[in-house]
Amino acid sequence: MSDLIPTGIQLSYLVAASLFFVGLKKLSSPATARSGNTIASAAMLLAIVATLLDAKVLNYPMIFLGIAIGSGIGAVAAQKVEMTAMPQMVGLFNGLGGAASALVAVGEFWRYFGSLESPGIDTTLVVLLGVLIGGVTFTGSLVAFAKLQGLVSGSPIVFPLQQPFNATLFGGFLALSVYLCLNPLNTPIFLTLVGISLVLGVMFVIPIGGGDMPVVISLLNSFSGLAASAAGFVVMNNMLIIAGALVGASGIILTVIMCKGMNRSLTNVLFAAFGTGEGTVAGGGGGTTGDRVVHSIDPEESAMMLGYARSVVVVPGYGMAVAQAQHAVRELADQLERLGVEVKYAIHPVAGRMPGHMNVLLAEANVPYEQLYDMEDINSEFERTDVALVIGANDVVNPAARENSSSPIYGMPILDVDKANHTIVIKRSMSTGFAGIENDLFYKDKTMMLFGSAKDVVTKLVGEVKQL
Structure with missing residues (x-):
């Protein structure tokens, strides 16, 4: 009987890993994302239950207490956090995942210290890897959260010799790591390495502008997966290794896709200190700028243009998210369809503040999946x-990316809204x-x-269209 339990645990891990692949595949499409999330959640539940049956588990009360506390916090957060704050929540969860992995590595080192048993060099290397990736993910994600939440400036924070300073920190981590491998169980050195990893996380994210936060969140998500995989090697758990590797691989693939969506390299995103955050060019109200x-327009004229059109393409942006206007946008689309107008939605890969931000918001408003079009599919139709109808989008519809070779965003793929017969842009001001x-x-x-504010303006448009 005792031999059957380990075998059953490994078989459960195999089933869970297979379900992870199926769930990840389904997450690639908005139409199947909900079922994919359910399948992946069931796989994780199976893996957790199987792990709890392991004879190495020594303290069930503490484990169940942790599960209860974590589940309670997660349930409250899921209910209370607005969809517009989802990027911050994702960033924070990435950080907590990194912190958990780093704590596993610290706990493993402490276990050897308590027993005075010297760890092997392979164990020391895995522990150090977990500390480095987990620590960078934790503090880096906290900085990303603070930037997105507006607790600190979204502009890049730079200072002289910043990159040499970061290189020195990383070099110090490597040097001390070599020393620790040769002289294990040196607590001051180990704690210094933990501190360096935390500082590296802060220094990694502060020079990155708020406009690049979607890429940073995706990259930190990948880091959290790699940290989890490292933790799996520390505790010798195959399931944790597989799950972490999946998260790490999918995160880096998404990061590369988003960089291509901006026609920029990952190194440019991380080290170029691109963007200064939103700034004001001119106030609202139309007229001239230099x-x-x-050309300005009022809601009544806009409603007539929309209501008597044959086709309308809605381009959502971060302004829609901030105003929480997605439900009003759906109502406007319903009214236009009532008049026989064909309505589609154009989604830029880096619109908003996290991957898929616009898709999530529109799904919350029950916008049909078949009306959502990626940039590559919709551009030829403009x-x-x-x-x-551009609602709060800015850089992702800027023709300078296509026409002005001196522009910082030149070459970035954009939604070609300027090629439509008419373009209506809803914005609070002429801010950049x-x-x-x-x-x-x-x-x-x-x-x-x-x-005007996206929600107020779209609500007025709904009222005007109803009168047509």
Whole structure:
């Protein structure tokens, strides 16, 4: 009987790993994402139950207490946190995952210290890897959370010789790691390494602008997976190794995809201190900005343009998320469809503040999946679109990326809304986006600026369209 339990645990791990693959595959499509999440959650539950049957588990009351506390916090957070704050929540969860992995590594080192048994060099290396990745993920995610929450400036924080300082820190970590491998159980050195890893996490994220936070969150998510995998090697748990590797691989793949979506390399995102956060170019109300003319429009005129159009493409951006206007947008689309207008949604891969941010918000408002189009699928249709309705998006629709070779965003793939017959842009003001540059779209002859908060303006549009 005692031989059957370990075998059953490993078979459960095998089933759970298979379900992880199935769940991850389903997460690749909005239509199947909900079922994919359910399958992956069931796989994790199976893995946890199997692990609890392991004879190495010594303190069940503490484990169940931790499960109860964590489940309670998670349930409350899921109910209370607004969808617009989901990027911050994801960033915070990444950090907690990294912290858990780092604590496992610290606990393993402490176990050897308590027994005065010298760990092997392989164990020491795995522990150090867990400390480094987990520590960087923890503090880096906290900084990302603070930037997204507005607790600190979203602008890049830079100072002279910053990169040499970071390189010195990392070099110090490597040197002390070699020393610890040769002289194990040196507590002051180990604690110094823990401290360096935490500082590296802060230094890693502060020079990155708020506009690049989606990429950073994706990368930190990958780091949290690698930290979990390292923790799996520390405690010799195959399931943790597999699950962490999956998270790490999928996170880095998504990071690369998002970098391609901005036509920038990962090193440019991490080290170029790109973007200065939102800044004001001019106030709302239309008129002129220098020698450039801005055409403004009111809700009544906008409603007539939308209501009498044959096709409308809605382009959601972070402004829609901030105003929590997704439900009003869905109601507007319903009213337009009632008048026979074809409505589609164009989703840029880096719109918002986390991967898939716009998809999540629109799904919350029950927008049909088949109306959501990726940039590659919708761009060819703008030339045949009567009205492109841009709601709070900025850099991802800036024609300078296509036309101005001196622009910082030149070469970045954008949604070609300027090719539509008419473009209506809903914004609170003429402020710049996260790239900190003017949007040439606002000055195009076919562009009309509709100033105001996204939710208030779209609600007025709904009322006007109902009267058509």
